[in-house]
Amino acid sequence: KAGVTQTPRYLIKTRGQQVTLSCSPISGHRSVSWYQQTPGQGLQFLFEYFSETQRNKGNFPGRFSGRQFSNSRSEMNVSTLELGDSALYLCASSGQGPHEQYFGPGTRLTVT
Amino acid sequence: SQQGEEDPQALSIQEGENATMNCSYKTSINNLQWYRQNSGRGLVHLILIRSNEREKHSGRLRVTLDTSKKSSSLLITASRAADTASYFCATVSDNYGQNFVFGPGTRLSVLP
Numbered sequence: 001k002a003g004v005t006q007t008p009r010y011l012i013k014t015r016g017q018q019v020t021l022s023c024s025p026i027s028g029h030r031s032v033s034w035y036q037q038t039p040g041q042g043l044q045f046l047f048e049y050f051s052e053t054q055r056n057k058g059n060f061p062g063r064f065s066g067r068q069f070s071n072s073r074s075e076m077n078v079s080t081l082e083l084g085d086s087a088l089y090l091c092a093s094s095g096q097g098p099h100e101q102y103f104g105p106g107t108r109l110t111v112t
Numbered sequence: 113s114q115q116g117e118e119d120p121q122a123l124s125i126q127e128g129e130n131a132t133m134n135c136s137y138k139t140s141i142n143n144l145q146w147y148r149q150n151s152g153r154g155l156v157h158l159i160l161i162r163s164n165e166r167e168k169h170s171g172r173l174r175v176t177l178d179t180s181k182k183s184s185s186l187l188i189t190a191s192r193a194a195d196t197a198s199y200f201c202a203t204v205s206d207n208y209g210q211n212f213v214f215g216p217g218t219r220l221s222v223l224p
Contacts, residue, residue: 005156033212043200043214056211090154092212100145100210103154 003095003101004104018079025072025093029035031055033064034102037088045071049074068088078109086111118201122219124162131188133218135201136181143205144177146186149217157188158199189223 005024015021025032033056034046045058049068066076072093078085088108092101119134125199135144143162147155161168161177161184162201168175174187198217 035214042216045211045213048211058211072143088152092155100157100160101155103147105154108152108154 004091006089006091006104006107008107010039010110011104011109012112013081014112015081015083016053017081018077019081019109020075021089021106021109023074023076023091023093024075025091026102029093029095029102030072031094032068032072033092033094034074034076035090035092036060037090037106038042038086043090060099081111083111085109118199118215118218120218121216122221124221124223126190127191127193127224131190131191131195131220131222133199133220135184135185135186135215136176137184137201137203137213137215138182139205140179144175145175145202145204145212146175147200147202147214148186149200151197155200189221191220192224193222196220196222 007022023032031050033048036046037043041110046060047054047066048056052068063079068074088106090103092103092105094101117136125131141163145160146158148158149155159169159173160173161175163179163201185223194202198219200214200217202212202214
């Protein structure tokens with residue numbers, strides 16, 4: 001089985017712009033979660049989608065949004081980028097239930 | 113505040129030695145999982161231990177869980193240079209809506 005893939009792997013954006021990141025889960029997995037990882041805050045949960053519905057949401061501002069498509073692929077969008085949004089964005093997929101998650105390699109976003 | 117906290121923050125050992133990392137958490141959990149992350153990459157699932165289990169083994173890994181103390185430990189025996197990575201514990205709890213809550217991680221360096 002192919003693993004979780006994320007595109008793009010690296011991204012440089014300017015403050016005020018918006019960005020869309022993509023995640024393709026492992027075939028058959030219906031849950032996709034997104035995390036932000038920074039040196040200062042560590043791994044923080046953004047949101048989780050299951051069968052095209054947002055099932056859980058972390059404590060992030062409304063500039064962070066996501067969606068999931070019928071094939072379980074997911075996108076996350078960050079609008080009006082701030083310098084503090086520079087981070088490694090990780091997505092993870094899992095089967096039904098709180099079982100182990102399988103992570104993608106991440107998208108490194110740099111905001112200048 | 114974070115559900116999970118790893119201890120120590122950093123650990124440096126020689127190849128062949130054992131490495132022990134600890135994780136403490138604050139609320140009751142459904143399960144606790146350990147993940148490894150090589151520098152700037154995605155996380156790899158290592159082991160899952162359920163709240164009704166006390167110990168679990170996987171190869172050179174041994175995980176214990178003490179729900180009365182709300183703590184877990186990860187032991188890596190006969191460490192290798194390839195074990196150099198950051199190790200995270202993640203808790204899954206009804207209190208957090210079944211979200212994965214990650215601790216800040218332990219940075220392990222195994223010196224050849």
